[in-house]
Amino acid sequence: MVTSTQPQFAVVDVETTGFGKHDRIVEVAVVHVDATGSITKSWSTLINPNRDIPNAWVHGIKAADVANAPTFEEIASALAHELDGRIFVAHNAAFDARMVRQEFERAGIRGLNLIDNYLCTMLITGRVYRSSGRSLESALACAGLSNDWPHSALGDAMATAALLGHYIATRNVRLNGVQPVEALRALGASLPVAAPVPRGEGITKPGAWVRDLASGVPFKGFPNVDSYLELLERAMLDRVLTTSEINQLKESARELGIGQEEAREIHVNFVRQLGLLAWADGVVTDDERRELESVAESLAVEQDVVREVLQGPLAPKPPTPPKSPQPSESSAPKQTVESSDSPQTPLADQPDTWLGNFALKAGDRVTFTGAMELPRATWETRAQEAGLTVGGVTKKSKLLVAADPESRSGKARKAIEVGVPIVNEATFARLLGEMEAADHATSVQVDAVSSLQANLYEDGGEGASFYEEPEDSTYSDDDAPAAVVLAEFFAQADAREQLVLQERFAAVKPRTLDQLGQKLGLTRERVRQIEKGVLKRLRKQAKEGPIAELIEAIRAQAYPVGTLQQIVDSHPELDEQVEWWGAPLWLILDRLDDSFLVEKGWVCFPDLKTAAARTAELLQRHTNEEGVARLGELETELEPALLTEWLRQCGYQVLQGHVLTRVGSLPARAAGILSIRGVPMSVGEIFKAVGQGRTERSFRNALAATDELMRTSTEEWALRRWGLEEYTSLKGAIGVRVQRAVDAGEPGVPLADLLAELPGKFGVAESSVRLYSSEGDFELADGLVIPRVSENVNNGTPEESDRMYLRDGRWQLLLTVTSEHLRGSGCPVPSGLTAMLGVRYGEPFELPSELGPQKVYWSTMHTLGSIKRFCDALGLQPGDRAWVDVHEGQRFEVRRASGLTGATGLAGVAEYVGASPEGTEPELEARIAVALGLRADAPRRKILARFRHRGAGEVVDVLEGLWV
Structure with a gap:
């Protein structure tokens, strides 16, 4: 019978968005196992990570699967109850424990004892089945077990639980001090509680959402369905309804009083309109047929409607209200409802009623999010080449392109908030194709007219423009907006000048003079003359009036630097496309005025490089010895958030209200961080704050390479100018205190004083203080640590030394090869080996070998010099074993030893x-x-x-x- 004193286990597995510290858990499972190895309970849930899931191919969990799942904060309390009082177990437990601990900490729950406090079946496998792989699959195979549902949290947890039971039965489980998880104690304040959503649950059938709409809503006149239809058009742009889009439609229906019956009628008409679009070219392809069937299913439209639509084009039916008393004529919008008996309208004459035609055009703003099939940089380049603007999500954005439209990334949430459509890559590719086709048609027209005009010019005289003046130009010269003035200027230019303005002045990637000359059939110099003439007139036009006023406003707001978005927010007209130019107003003004430059989203005077240099001069007047300046002391009119963004753009690090200007090396960054903190910091703390670099090991080495910093304990570093005591070694720290006592006329320093001071000050172990106080240069006499007067004696023996065994009549050392051996580092050896060789303290001992002399040392530690060359010669790898044979002091030899078979x-x-x-x-x-x-x-x-x-x-x- 299992008693309460026997260990209970919580076997855990998580599926995540990745392996980094910023990744999130998307599924967690816990399986309870008792002390006999029996499974007593299982629990699992999907988790909404509120971000994209770039690795769905690994575990099969997509954004749609977790859209209705709880967040970690909502299941934290339930998970804590599943873990509390049980030993945390996982296969590769270090990873699972770290991810669970990170999620609890994000939810504000700290102190969970999961740091190096777990039982790992992967490590047990390595000990029991030494020749096997370490994966869960390999471990199960060795134990004769299987996994019925791999790469799911519950499946892997159940398989790991079975593996744990196998190890319990074979007596291979050793807790070695692992303590039960104290989850409820760490839980503290109450958290929101949500029911778990195991994988496969919570996914509803397409179209079932319509049943959630109200039924039998009282009729109150024609409902204003325009906003619902507009929302539906955006949502169905990529012909797929995501969970968030469904929720928006349901909310819109609730606000407008649209019930199930009305919604179905609207959806039927929507499907009919799509059918008309499919018949527009006279043929419905298989892809179009499947797409129409899928849309109908998503909108709960019967497939009979689809079959009717696919029989041939019919006149569209606008949305009609349900039967009810007719409202007054004044209150009802004018609508025409055709009877089913009316003649069919020819396809070419059918009205495009309320479906709408979504299209991209040059200057539209698009945003990308998620890990896409094509690299994001490729999509951004294609978008920019097509004349689109790429940037973050704003109210003026046209489209968000998502790797997964169900994503809950920050960009996706912003898009939903401001009503920007979200589409996938395939839909964006189609829209780009339609845009390019339209551009090609326009280009052919311009080329034809330009060619005609060019011939006329050659025949004598400058031809008139083929553009008509804007019909709605009703402004006077004094009050016309800048965009209208530029449009009128364009209209009054001749055809060749217009092409020069478009291709050389307003294009994101301007054409060369040679390219434009080939297109116009003119020489390079002739194109230059045309360009010079039209720009001269344009700049004259911009010297006064609305254009000059707008440029002056940009200068005033952006000096010395500002963001393009900030200025567009203040002057929305800057983001509008100027008629005929094919470019936003800000781009044209940027090209017109040489005093500022829009670069990488910044408006700089006169350019990014010069503005950055001026910033460096400003900072230099406020930095301390470590190159640190306080943000609050900088003389600038920029608001703090914008200033921080600009300083980071210039390459500086902004941290806790300070600017680190010396960022060219890791030690310089470390000095700046210490200057801000004002107290010694551990290597790990500094490494984390620096935010970049190689590894913590190489970072530690970099700190030691500068005289500006010094070590104040085994782990902490400080600025040398602070005047603190430098820590070089424990031996050195003891030596300083012993010498200080001797200089004061004392025989030595009490060991009790060293034990009271050194561990707390330098982070060393008491056992190390005792060891160094009685070996090497020091010895103990009546409780005092004094300079050594007697000879160091090595009392080690081979018989009492671990890893030394009698073999072939000689004592030999059995080593397990590590990466440190293969890297060339020295390694500790038992004192029995140095005693057997007669090695004297502080005097290196040398043995001959076939690969050259081999050194052995005794200086507080007993150490063997590098054996890398011997390992390389034998082809040894980490985990292999080797015999170290000193042949009773005659020669040194390393031989391969037999491996462990389990x-x-x-x-x-x-x-x-x-x-x-x-x-x-x-x-x-x-x-x-x-x-x-x-x-x-x-x-x-x-x-x-x-x-x-x-x-x-x-x-x-x-x-x-x-x-x-």
């Missing part, structure tokens, strides 16, 4: 000491005893005692389980 019991202990695992129990006991330097028939208590003296706890556990 044997258990006595056979496993025999493998551990480098002996063969084959044979009877007496034979195995004899081999183990001899390897330890005992007689072959040594009693078991002596074998156990020797392993205890060596500190081989795992082996002692095994032998006690067998013998005691």
Whole structure:
């Protein structure tokens, strides 16, 4: 019977958006396992990460699947109850524990004891099945188990739970101090609670949402369905209804009083209109047929309507109200409803009633979000080449292109908020194609007219423009907006000048003179003359009036620097397309005025480089020794948010109200961060604040390469100018205090004083203080640490040294190769090895070998010099084992040792000491005893005692389980 004192386990698996610290959990499962290895309960839920899911192909979870799922904050309380009081278990538990801990911290729940406090079945697999892979699939195969639902949180958690049960049954689970999770204690304040949504639940059938609309809504006259239709047109732009679009339609219907019956009638008419579009070219393709059927299903329109539409084009029916008393004529909008008996309208004459034709045109603003099939940079380039503007989501945006239209990225949420349509890549590609086709048709017309005009010019005289004056130009010269003035100027130019203005002046990527000359059939110099003449007249026009006033307003608002978006928000007309030019007003004014330049979204005087240089001069007057300036002390009229954005654009780091100007090297950044904080910081804290670099190891090395910084403890660094005590080593810190005592006439310093001061000040262990105080340059005398007067004595013996075994009549060291060995680092060895060689303290000892001299050291630590060359010669890899044989001080040799096969019991202990695992129990006991330097028939208590003296706890556990 399982008692409350026996361990209980919570086996966890998570599916995520990725592996980084900014990634989120999209599914979590917990399976309860008792002390016998039996599964007692399972729990799982999808989680809405409120961001895009770029790796849906890994786990099969798409944005649509989690649209109605709870957020982590909403299930945090439930998850805490599932974990509380249980040992956290996972396969690769370090990852699952980190992701769960991060999510709890984002929800404001801290103190969850999951840092290095878990049981990992991957690590157990590595110990039990040493020759197997470490994946869950490989571990299950070795245990004779399977996974019925891989790459789902519940499936993987159930499989891991079964694997845990297998390890419990084979007595391979060792908790080694792992404590139950204290989740409820960390939970603290109450959180919102939502029901879990396991995978596969919460997804409704397409079109079922219409049933959620009110039924039998009292008729109150013709409902104003325009806004609902407009919303429906945008939502169905890519012929797919996302969850957010459905929610918007439902909300619109509720506000307008549209019930189920009215909505169905509106949807039927919408499907009929789509059918008319499909018949526009006289043929309905299979793709169009499937698309129409899908749209009908999404809108809960019966397929009979689709079949009727597909029989042939019929006249469209505008939305009609349900039967009810007719409203007064004055209150009803004018609508014509054709009877079903009326003659069919010819296709060419059919009205395009309320469906609308969505199209992109040059200057429209589009935004991209998510990890797309084509690189985002490719889409942005294609969009810009087509004349579109690429930027963030604003009220003036035309379109948001999303890798997954169900995405809940920040851009997607903003688009939904301001009513910007969201489409996928395929739809955007279609819209681009339609745009390019329209541009091609226009280009052919311009080319034809330009050619005609060019011939006329050659025949004598400047031809008239083929553009007519705007019909709605009713402004006087004094009050006409700048865009109208520019449109009129364009209309009054001749055909060649108009083409020059479009292709050389207003284009995002202007054509060269040679390209334009080839298009017009003129020489390069002739095109230059035309350009010079028309620009001269244009600049004269811009010296006064509305154009000059608008340019002056831009200068005033953007000096010395500003964002294009900021200025467009103040002067919305700047973002409008100027008729015939094919460019937004701000671009034309930017090209007109040389005193400022719009570059990378900034309006700079006179350009980005010069504005950045002026900023550097301003900062230089306010920086301290570490190149740090306070934001509040900078003399500028820029608002704080804009100033911060601009400083980052210039390459500076803005942190906690300060600017770091010395950002060319990692040590310089570190010095700036320390200057801001004002107190010593750990390497990890500085590394995180720097926000860039290589690895923490290389970052640590970089800090040591500058005299500006110094170490004040094993982990903390400070500015040298602060005058704090520098920490070089524990030996050095003890030496300073001993010397200080000697200089004061004392024999030494009390060990108790060192133990009270050094661990807290330098972050060292008490055991290390004791060790260094009695070895090397110091010794203990009556509780005082004094300069050493007696010789250092090495009391180690091979018999009592872990990893040293008797082999071929000689004591040899059994090493497990690590990446440090292969990198060329030295490695610690038992004191018994240096004692056996007679190595003296502080005097390097050298042994000959076939690959050159090999050094052994004793200086507080007992160390072997690099053995990389021996490992390379033998082809050793991390995890391989090797014998280090010093041949009783005659020569040095490294040989490959047999690997671990995963044997258990006595056979496993025999493998551990480098002996063969084959044979009877007496034979195995004899081999183990001899390897330890005992007689072959040594009693078991002596074998156990020797392993205890060596500190081989795992082996002692095994032998006690067998013998005691």
